[in-house]
Amino acid sequence: MTVGIVSEVAPGERRVAMVPGAIAVLNKTGTQFLMEAGAGLRAGFPDSEYADKGVRIANSRAEVFQSADVVVQVRSPGANPETGAADLALLRKGQALIGFGEPLTALDAARSLAERGVSFLAMELMPRITRAQSMDALSSMATIAGYKAVLLAADSLPRMFPMLMTAAGTVAPARVLVIGAGVAGLQAIATARRLGAVVSGYDIRAAVKEQVESLGARFVVLDVEPAGAEDKGGYAKAMGEDFYRRQRDAMGGLLAEQNVVITTAAVPGKKAPVLITREMVERMAPGSVVVDIAAERGGNCELTRPGETVEHNGVSILGPVNLASTVPYHASQMYAKNIATFLKYLIGKDGQLALNREDEIVRETLVTHGGEVVHAKVRELMGLAAPQAVTGV
Ligand SMILES: NC(=O)c1ccc[n+]([C@@H]2O[C@H](COP(=O)([O-])OP(=O)(O)OC[C@H]3O[C@@H](n4cnc5c(N)ncnc54)[C@H](O)[C@@H]3O)[C@@H](O)[C@H]2O)c1
Numbered sequence: 001m002t003v004g005i006v007s008e009v010a011p012g013e014r015r016v017a018m019v020p021g022a023i024a025v026l027n028k029t030g031t032q033f034l035m036e037a038g039a040g041l042r043a044g045f046p047d048s049e050y051a052d053k054g055v056r057i058a059n060s061r062a063e064v065f066q067s068a069d070v071v072v073q074v075r076s077p078g079a080n081p082e083t084g085a086a087d088l089a090l091l092r093k094g095q096a097l098i099g100f101g102e103p104l105t106a107l108d109a110a111r112s113l114a115e116r117g118v119s120f121l122a123m124e125l126m127p128r129i130t131r132a133q134s135m136d137a138l139s140s141m142a143t144i145a146g147y148k149a150v151l152l153a154a155d156s157l158p159r160m161f162p163m164l165m166t167a168a169g170t171v172a173p174a175r176v177l178v179i180g181a182g183v184a185g186l187q188a189i190a191t192a193r194r195l196g197a198v199v200s201g202y203d204i205r206a207a208v209k210e211q212v213e214s215l216g217a218r219f220v221v222l223d224v225e226p227a228g229a230e231d232k233g234g235y236a237k238a239m240g241e242d243f244y245r246r247q248r249d250a251m252g253g254l255l256a257e258q259n260v261v262i263t264t265a266a267v268p269g270k271k272a273p274v275l276i277t278r279e280m281v282e283r284m285a286p287g288s289v290v291v292d293i294a295a296e297r298g299g300n301c302e303l304t305r306p307g308e309t310v311e312h313n314g315v316s317i318l319g320p321v322n323l324a325s326t327v328p329y330h331a332s333q334m335y336a337k338n339i340a341t342f343l344k345y346l347i348g349k350d351g352q353l354a355l356n357r358e359d360e361i362v363r364e365t366l367v368t369h370g371g372e373v374v375h376a377k378v379r380e381l382m383g384l385a386a387p388q389a390v391t392g393v
Pocket of ligand 1: 127128132133142184202203247264266268275
């Protein structure tokens, strides 16, 4: 089986889906790799390092699409609205594609992949079960985003993070609040703590209290959190507007005490909840910084503009997008390990891809197959009938 590695063509994307170090995961499977020249360069992986691992360098991007049984990408067409259509045209019937693809929102891309007869496996849909943990690319990327968000905040803040006692007086530590203590939030808390800030964490899911405290941060309770705010996948459930209003009322005072607020609150497949209003920002001290990691999902702050920094009454509101791509070396390393582990899981005894749709990991991630959209949730969003029960390949 040949796996194709191509350059990422989404604007500003610096990651690559496979790195030389992750190839060893597939050593005993007989898998061959074919790569577009320079695919890993922007992430810090030159062609020579791939060649050392036995990867063949193709003459063109088109050759990779032509020859590969499976193409691995970071941003497949659904996650690349700007330039992804060109790749759609290169994909072939019977070919498999693995990558991020915004399957719950980019429905047109899923339709096109089905029409082309591609078997598309979306990394966003990896189930949150223990045996899939090493394939969970959303967690890998969230780890990077949480880390980088703190660095952006520290860079924008007109203060230092740590407490310092110097001959020129004492410098008070920065006060940092992290809203949403999932994977990104916990990493943000850990990073802000390492820089010496006084950190608080808040989440609608009370279950994360111990994790927040184990990182040396205070867990904030607003007394509005309902029981059962968590679904069976460990994600937050969407709440009614009445809840979000009460939550904002309770949070206003807390926000006014912070130098930095990092927001990471997301609900899968939905627009991010607005947790910080304009009025709440106006209560914050000038020089404070909000970093809204949920910017791509619509933002947790009313004033966020994705990809921009908004100044409002002296408060900076950063809406970074694709933070993982700003740390491309380690983002690619982690993503590639997730992809390689996933591929190994999917490869049958004969060395070919075996998509057993009775298996939970395959069923949950497989969006299109055999000319159809097969994923139950995606079909539901398209208004299609539930998929027929299937057996085997
Ligand atoms: N394999 C596994 O078992 C596995 C893998 C990865 C993550 N997880 C768990 O899943 C959970 C969520 O992961 P995630 O980081 O991808 O989540 P996410 O990116 O969907 O959301 C980030 C955080 O925002 C919180 N949030 C949502 N609405 C909120 C609101 N109104 N107010 C405050 N906070 C709000 C969520 O509870 C979550 O903790 C975590 O507990 C994580 O440990 C499990």
